[in-house]
Amino acid sequence: MTDTTTAAPAAAPEAPARAPITRLWVYARQHLRLLLIGGALSFAGGIVGLVQPLIAMDVIDTLSANESLTRPLLYLTAVVVVGGALTALGPYLMQIAGQDVVLTVRKDLIGRLVRLQVAEVDRLKPGDLVSRLTSDTNLLRTVASTTVIGGVTDVFMILGGIGLMAWLDPVLFGTTMAMVAMVTVMMLFIMPRIQNATVDSQKALGDMGSLLERIFSAFRTVKASGAEDHEIARLEGAATTARDKGVKASLWEALAGVAAFMPVNIAFLLVLGVGGARVASGAMEVGTLIGFLLLLFYLMGPISGLVASLSQLQTGLAAIHRVEEVANLDSEAAQGEPRAAASEGPAGVTFEDVTFRYAEDLPYVHHGVTFASSGRGLTALVGPSGAGKTTVFSLIERFYPVTTGTVSVDGVDVRDWPLEDLRGVIGYVEQDAPVLDGTLRENLVMAAQDATESEIADVVKTARLTELVEKLPDGLESRIGYRGTTLSGGERQRVAIARALLRKPRLLLLDEATSQLDAANEASLKQVMLDAAERTNVLVVAHRLSTVTSADQIVVFDAGIVRAVGTHAELVEKDDLYRDLAASQLLTAA
Ligand SMILES: Nc1ncnc2c1ncn2[C@@H]1O[C@H](COP(=O)(O)OP(=O)(O)OP(=O)(O)O)[C@@H](O)[C@H]1O
Numbered sequence: 001m002t003d004t005t006t007a008a009p010a011a012a013p014e015a016p017a018r019a020p021i022t023r024l025w026v027y028a029r030q031h032l033r034l035l036l037i038g039g040a041l042s043f044a045g046g047i048v049g050l051v052q053p054l055i056a057m058d059v060i061d062t063l064s065a066n067e068s069l070t071r072p073l074l075y076l077t078a079v080v081v082v083g084g085a086l087t088a089l090g091p092y093l094m095q096i097a098g099q100d101v102v103l104t105v106r107k108d109l110i111g112r113l114v115r116l117q118v119a120e121v122d123r124l125k126p127g128d129l130v131s132r133l134t135s136d137t138n139l140l141r142t143v144a145s146t147t148v149i150g151g152v153t154d155v156f157m158i159l160g161g162i163g164l165m166a167w168l169d170p171v172l173f174g175t176t177m178a179m180v181a182m183v184t185v186m187m188l189f190i191m192p193r194i195q196n197a198t199v200d201s202q203k204a205l206g207d208m209g210s211l212l213e214r215i216f217s218a219f220r221t222v223k224a225s226g227a228e229d230h231e232i233a234r235l236e237g238a239a240t241t242a243r244d245k246g247v248k249a250s251l252w253e254a255l256a257g258v259a260a261f262m263p264v265n266i267a268f269l270l271v272l273g274v275g276g277a278r279v280a281s282g283a284m285e286v287g288t289l290i291g292f293l294l295l296l297f298y299l300m301g302p303i304s305g306l307v308a309s310l311s312q313l314q315t316g317l318a319a320i321h322r323v324e325e326v327a328n329l330d331s332e333a334a335q336g337e338p339r340a341a342a343s344e345g346p347a348g349v350t351f352e353d354v355t356f357r358y359a360e361d362l363p364y365v366h367h368g369v370t371f372a373s374s375g376r377g378l379t380a381l382v383g384p385s386g387a388g389k390t391t392v393f394s395l396i397e398r399f400y401p402v403t404t405g406t407v408s409v410d411g412v413d414v415r416d417w418p419l420e421d422l423r424g425v426i427g428y429v430e431q432d433a434p435v436l437d438g439t440l441r442e443n444l445v446m447a448a449q450d451a452t453e454s455e456i457a458d459v460v461k462t463a464r465l466t467e468l469v470e471k472l473p474d475g476l477e478s479r480i481g482y483r484g485t486t487l488s489g490g491e492r493q494r495v496a497i498a499r500a501l502l503r504k505p506r507l508l509l510l511d512e513a514t515s516q517l518d519a520a521n522e523a524s525l526k527q528v529m530l531d532a533a534e535r536t537n538v539l540v541v542a543h544r545l546s547t548v549t550s551a552d553q554i555v556v557f558d559a560g561i562v563r564a565v566g567t568h569a570e571l572v573e574k575d576d577l578y579r580d581l582a583a584s585q586l587l588t589a590a
Pocket of ligand 1: 122358383385386387388389390391541
């Protein structure tokens with residue numbers, strides 16, 4: 001996949017380019033050996049089962065002849081044991097292959113999902129993606145194993161039976177084929193409807209997941225808004241749609257059963273009528289008619305088996321369709337040559353006449369942004385809400401590509417950096433300072449898995465987290481809840497800063513929270529920031545007067561352009577907007 005911006009926003013991924021059946025084959029092919037061995041063993045188990053009545057006959061004959069039963073009984077025991085073992089082992093191996101297919105699909109999907117471009121995730125619903133990974137892939141388990149193998153076996157048996165019929169009597173064969181053609185036409189009509197109903201049903205499940213995710217991501221707000229009944233009604237609506245579409249799929253499956261059964265029965269009657277007349281006229285032997293009827297009777301099993309397999313296949317194809325839609329999404333590709341010798345010290349940032357919009361149908365956010373920040377120190381980005389300050393960070397991290405102009409880090413265009421290397425030099429603290437479910441330690445080492453105990457202890461101290469660690473029941477090993485719900489806003493921000501610092505960034509991007517903090521927390525955060533600025537280049541989207549007054553350089557943004565650059569004293573002197581910002585609540589005093 002390419003590393004490009006996306007066009008129009010949409011609620012769901014687009015339809016896949018490749019036919020689902022081709023994709024199913026691509027996934028199943030990787031486990032073909034196990035599938036074939038399992039299928040062959042099941043088939044052999046069936047054959048051994050057929051031998052059983054013959055040996056039973058032998059037992060009876062031996063009994064009547066008053067001979068020793070040892071030999072036939074040994075055979076019978078062997079057939080029962082081997083047949084039992086084969087009929088257990090064959091389906092077991094096919095189930096393993098089915099699980100392996102699901103694992104392959106899931107691994108593929110996991111890789112794609114986690115590497116999706118930020119722009120794609122902006123327009124998708126996470127709950128729906130979760131249901132594609134969990135529920136849809138599960139539908140493939142049976143389809144990729146027993147259904148396909150069973151279906152193929154049935155096709156061979158049907159072809160064999162049809163060949164024999166043609167050999168026995170061409171007239172009766174023609175009559176039967178007319179009925180087979182009827183079955184085929186009806187199946188062509190019914191099968192896509194099963195698939196569509198299953199896609200709709202799975203989509204409703206995805207909607208349910210999205211709605212649930214929506215609620216839990218703002219759980220307190222939902223409760224505080226008294227919106228539970230409304231949200232429950234929406235969730236139940238999606239659950240009911242899933243049920244209704246599931247019932248619709250079952251109805252089409254039932255019709256498929258009837259559509260297969262009826263013509264075969266009509267064929268039975270026709271063969272009896274036409275065949276009877278031909279026997280009466282002497283055009284055909286009675287034995288041939290009986291043989292033909294027996295063949296038709298024998299074919300009923302494989303035909304209904306094939307129809308059931310085809311119905312099941314539609315479910316699998318529906319699932320593949322939804323899984324493949326994710327494959328169409330743009331994921332991030334590592335680009336550019338690896339940087340030669342990694343540089344040391346603070347990494348500078350340069351914006352040169354940058355224009356940018358989030359999507360082609362959205363207005364420009366940056367209209368030619370130019371500024372630079374290099375060396376140790378603190379650069380504060382200030383400006384009215386929506387001026388495009390946070391977007392500066394997204395462009396530095398290459399979450400989105402610029403439309404025109406250049407963003408450089410360490411003198412190199414971000415487009416020429418291998419993504420992993422680029423992000424490796426940056427520590428980024430988002431405005432809402434996300435903390436993930438897990439322990440405090442897991443949260444800290446997220447960006448630096450090989451951090452040592454002393455490095456962790458250092459950042460805990462630098463980020464003023466020592467008190468928190470001492471307060472928590474299990475120290476660093478304490479769980480801090482879904483989205484860090486057990487922490488205060490200020491603690492969450494310091495955890496996020498500690499995480500970014502543990503990466504030993506050469507460039508620290510800090511999006512200051514707009515929410516008010518108490519004086520102690522505010523002072524702590526400011527001190528953490530200033531400490532970091534002594535060692536590296538720190539860019540901060542500033543919302544507090546105390547931050548900008550300490551900054552070495554202030555960049556004033558207004559409606560997507562840089563209108564002034566300077567120190568606090570210089571800007572108060574020369575820039576009207578800055579003076580207003582400093583005097584208003586847009587830059588709040590502690
Ligand atoms: N992912 C996105 N998709 C589409 N538009 C976006 C996206 N993120 C931000 N925007 C829009 O881009 C503009 C600039 O947003 P940005 O977050 O950079 O502003 P800001 O100056 O940081 O504002 P604030 O001080 O309120 O955080 C806003 O109009 C915003 O609505």
